[in-house]
Amino acid sequence: MDVMDFEDVLAAYEPVMGLEVHVELNTVSKMFCGCSTAFGAEPNTQVCPICLGLPGSLPVINGKAVESAIRIGLALNCQIASWCRMARKNYFYPDMPKDYQISQYDEPIAFDGYLDVEVDGETFRVDVERAHMEEDTGKSLHVGGATGRIQGADYSLLDYNRAGVPLIEIVTRPITGAGEKAPQVARAYVAALREILRGLDVSDVRMEQGSLRCDANVSLMPRGAAVFGTRTETKNVNSLRSVEGAVRYEMCRQGAVLSEGGTVRQETRHWNEAEGFTTPGRSKETAEDYRYFPEPDLVPIAPDAAWVEELRATLPEPPAERLARVTKEWGFTDLEMRDVLGAGAIGVIDQTVAAGATPQAARKWWLGELVRRANEAGVELAEVGMTPAQVAELQRLVEGGTINDKLARQVIDGVLAGEGDPEQVVATRGLSVVSDEGALSAAVEAAIAANPGVADKVRAGKVQAAGALIGAVMKEMKGQADAARVRELVLEKLS
């Protein structure tokens, strides 16, 4: 596939993007029935007559999902519809057993919002056209063919556990004027949106598990043109890195097509995460006819002003305001703050401080040991597997002298391995610092006896030689001793 150099694309064309983000809500039950939404269950064990669309079944809306939808809308500065309906989107595709998906059409619950995102110190306002409620579809497994994709498959297998899980689709207006920063703006938007959703506690927002999914619409228009070019829609963009990569790739691919006098086909494209390019999927030359109509089985949703204001009062602090507050409260240096921002650690440090740790201690754990673990596991910091409350508890154990920093790292091992809170890990792994003075004293005497030469040097005043003795004691105690106390004991005994 021909691609044009990114700089050359920018010289000739202006990119236009539209981002559609699907968010699975973290309700315990589905949108219209009581089936569990837990991830990873055996196929077709979280289905019932309603989500399978069996005759005679009737859906009922999950009230918590509507609350979450309204809170998301409010957090994105949207208007909330005072009256709206669900709609049937009709299509023949086996990912929905009903042959339709319950969605919203021209009456979204939230509309006309925005989200400000920052790239390299420059703020871009991304306009949010709408956020609407719908249900997720089932999962298809395509059998036969070389690629596991739908093309060339012999047949397909369907698991409907996911069918009916509450989904919010958030659609931006066309994003123009980002130029060379378009790929970064796309990434920053999805990152900021994810941070907001996490703060609202409405979704797990785990891109790798598909609870947050992004489709990127990209088109190019010649510089100075007033009419948008033909767009492609890239699906399967399942990490922040991919959002940036997919936009950049499509710009370069479309640039090559256009500069050679070709036309961009309006189509769905598939992002190949491993190789970093897109391949054509379904052609959209014939517009789909979904024959939307108001869902007759569900009465309208009419959030009154009192309810909306009640929900508005539950919103967390907006990210920009939080940043201003913590910058003032934490007193970090500019360099420290830049590292914190780069690691995406504002939220977790803020929560760790709220749980009782000092800002410096919270920063130490998150930007040291935990960033390293997150990188090793290839996950975001907030998904590393240790909560801010657990980090605060770990720090309390260190400050209280129960463990030292070295043991703390083993405690982190235990927490990440699912062994419970830090105190539990200390108890079950037997990790606390030995404070039994008798045992320590015996170990110090044994070390002195085993290293008479070193002991003589210390006696002669070479205090730095004591390090070898302290090391021997710490080794004997398997690291579970307070090194400062060991040093005191060594010097005491040799004075």
Place this chain on the structure above:
Amino acid sequence: MSSAPLTSADVARLASLARIELTPQELEQFAPQLDVILESVTSVAELAGADVEPTSHALPLTNVFRADEVRPSFTAAQALAGAPAAEDNRFSVPRILDEEA
């Protein structure tokens, strides 16, 4: 009613959307029949004045919600009991797209 009568091309499009195979004779035959039905339904519009909103629901209710609580689901065997074909506890369906799609 004022709109143009249904043509067999309209019926062919509807049939394709509904995945119903019709012969050319059937297309010809159904066009005027469907027209009669449409006209009968449209006559309702003559009764409704400009002040009457289109009705989508017969019940004057809004905000009918359920609590977010898990209720028992089917077992996979129950779910698949009516499936024409199944494999590995999943519904099996014929090829979705042709090779060139």
